[in-house]
Structure formats: structure tokens, C-alpha cells
Amino acid sequence: MPSSKVVTPVKTGVQYFCNTLKFLDSGVHRNDDFGSFPTFDESVIPHRLSAIATVIVPQGVRKDPARIVFPFIVAITFLLFLFGSVRPAAADWKPLVERLTADGFNRQTLETLFNRPEVRFEPDAMADKIQALLRSRTDSPDDIARLKTTVRQSYLRKRVIDRAHSYMLENRVVLEEIQTLYSIPQEIVVSILLIETHLGRNTGNRLVFNRLASMALSTDLETVKPHISGSLLTPENEEFARRRCREKGDWAYNEFKALLRLAELNGLDPLEIRGSIYGAIGLCQFMPSNVFSYGVDADKDGQINLFTKSDALHSIASYLRGHGWRPGLDRDGQHRVIFAYNHSTVYANTVLAVAGKLKVRSRLRP
Numbered sequence: 001m002p003s004s005k006v007v008t009p010v011k012t013g014v015q016y017f018c019n020t021l022k023f024l025d026s027g028v029h030r031n032d033d034f035g036s037f038p039t040f041d042e043s044v045i046p047h048r049l050s051a052i053a054t055v056i057v058p059q060g061v062r063k064d065p066a067r068i069v070f071p072f073i074v075a076i077t078f079l080l081f082l083f084g085s086v087r088p089a090a091a092d093w094k095p096l097v098e099r100l101t102a103d104g105f106n107r108q109t110l111e112t113l114f115n116r117p118e119v120r121f122e123p124d125a126m127a128d129k130i131q132a133l134l135r136s137r138t139d140s141p142d143d144i145a146r147l148k149t150t151v152r153q154s155y156l157r158k159r160v161i162d163r164a165h166s167y168m169l170e171n172r173v174v175l176e177e178i179q180t181l182y183s184i185p186q187e188i189v190v191s192i193l194l195i196e197t198h199l200g201r202n203t204g205n206r207l208v209f210n211r212l213a214s215m216a217l218s219t220d221l222e223t224v225k226p227h228i229s230g231s232l233l234t235p236e237n238e239e240f241a242r243r244r245c246r247e248k249g250d251w252a253y254n255e256f257k258a259l260l261r262l263a264e265l266n267g268l269d270p271l272e273i274r275g276s277i278y279g280a281i282g283l284c285q286f287m288p289s290n291v292f293s294y295g296v297d298a299d300k301d302g303q304i305n306l307f308t309k310s311d312a313l314h315s316i317a318s319y320l321r322g323h324g325w326r327p328g329l330d331r332d333g334q335h336r337v338i339f340a341y342n343h344s345t346v347y348a349n350t351v352l353a354v355a356g357k358l359k360v361r362s363r364l365r366p
Contacts (some may be wrong), residue, residue: 089120126218127227182317187355204276212256220250258288282306
């Protein structure tokens, strides 16, 4: 039949295309367990590229270039036709605008912001939070016990500790000043900075406006339900999910208000502030409300700017002190304070383990 000549290369091309995506996804990108940012492992690129022909192109097809190129062209054209016109679902921002107006924000300013083309409703922000909460409810007692001693070993590698130690030496003056002012060991401050943003090198690339506004609009579980895995959401846990969705939506709303105020205070465009998938910003990954509670204008320029080193480092120490760090605190006490910074047992374990390594490294010759 005539159609078979078209269907066969399309099917073949789609298969090649999907194999390529699966192949690239298998090792080039990996995610932090702390819910921060995807990181890119550059060391695997040469191996992936050298093997890509083997994965994409079957042995019998490699010798005939026409059989290789044509299916790709047809498949890509087909996929572009199929998905090219897909756009994020248009959101009705009116309820959020009304709520913000009632809280004292200027309606015209809000409407101008929400009408800008960069604004997108991103339901995955809330959906991912709810899914994480649902997964945590299924942890067994053994899983929970295991987390108490789990440490992210990748941060304990010699080259990573050496890099963090070099950072300590390069910033010795400000770190010693912090240790004097806040009684926070510099190893703890640098350890947090290492894990949060790889010493300031990865502060996130998401539009914080979109992430927080989307979550603030998603107080009703029905809004994000289509984006939650059916295997996770069950009749038994749906009421829990609804309650947590409301709570997280209200939390995001308060953070969104803080973002708008922070942008206004510092003369920033709120749609140009980038951060993590859940809206944390700066080298130290503060939620916007924490900037007002614990942020420090260490360089005395009239702004708390967590994208500058001095303000970010001082703000980390300010947060820890504000959550109970004091001289002579035992390990359990230190763990509780660090857990308040990022609600992850593994995170707190890893911060303390890295700090311990840095302390030992500091005793050795540079």
C-alpha cells in the first residue's frame, strides 16, 4: 500500500528519536536529592557522543545515509507538527490579583505584570511538591532510619573538599569576620554554600515570579491534579493532598508577596529574578520572606543583595544564629539548626560531614 512507505520511516524515525532522548537522559543529567537544581556532568559527554550513532542508528541502516537522514527529517517534522503548537494552559490570574490588591498592592501594576509575555502558569511547581509529600508518607521505618545516617558522598570527594577549602582561603577575611560576629564556624557557612549553589556557581535559572505565582494560584488540588501521578494519589491520601495543597498555596502566596516587595524595595524587575524550582534565590538560596527576616546588608550599599558574596555569607550566618546556633552547641543541636535551613535530614548530615572534612583539611598544609 502507498501509505506503508510513509508510515515505516516515520515509525523508524520516531523510534530513533525516542532512543536518543532515553540515551541522553540516562546519564548526562542528574538531580540533587535536596530538591535544588539539575546539574550537568560534563565528563560523560565524550563517551555519550562517541556512542550515539550506535544507539540512534541500527547496524543495518548505517551503511545507507538516505535511510538514516530521511526518517529523522520525517520524524522531526511530524513531532513539530504534533507538539509545536502546544502552549502552557492559560491561567486566570484574576483571583490572585484580587487577593494581592486586597493586601495593598497596586492593581494596575499587578495587571501590567501578569499581562507580560514572560508570565506562565507552571503547575509542575505545586504538583512536584505534593508528589514529594505523598512519597514521604510511604517511607518505611527502615527508610526513615537509614536517612538518619545518610550522607551525600559526592560532596565528600577530595576535589570537592579541596575546592571548598580554596574558597575558604580566598574569602578568609569575610569568613573570619562572620565567625566573630555570629559565632558560626566558617566551615559550616562554606559547607552550606557548597551544597546550596556549588559555592555560588548555580543559583537557579527559573523565573521565581512564575514559580511562586503558580503555586499561590494552586490552593485547590483540582488545579494540579492532572499533573500528579495516578499511582501516588489515591482515595486514601487525597484529603491529605488537598490539605497540604492549600497550606503550600498559602505559603507560596506569602513568599510571592515578599518577592514583589523585595523587587520594589531594590528597584528590580520581579520578572528578572531567577532562582530554584521552588523560588529560592541568591547564593544562599533564601526564600524571599527570609531576606526580610535574616538578610544582611554586609557591604553597606543600602540593599540586601543575596547575589553578592558578602551579603549572602553574612545572611547564612544570620539565619543560623536566628534559629538557635550558639557557641558550644552539640552535634544534635547543630543538626537541628541546619535542618531548619533546609528541611532534609540528609542535607543536615551532609553539611556537618563536609564541615568536618574542611576542618581537617584546614589543619593540613595548603
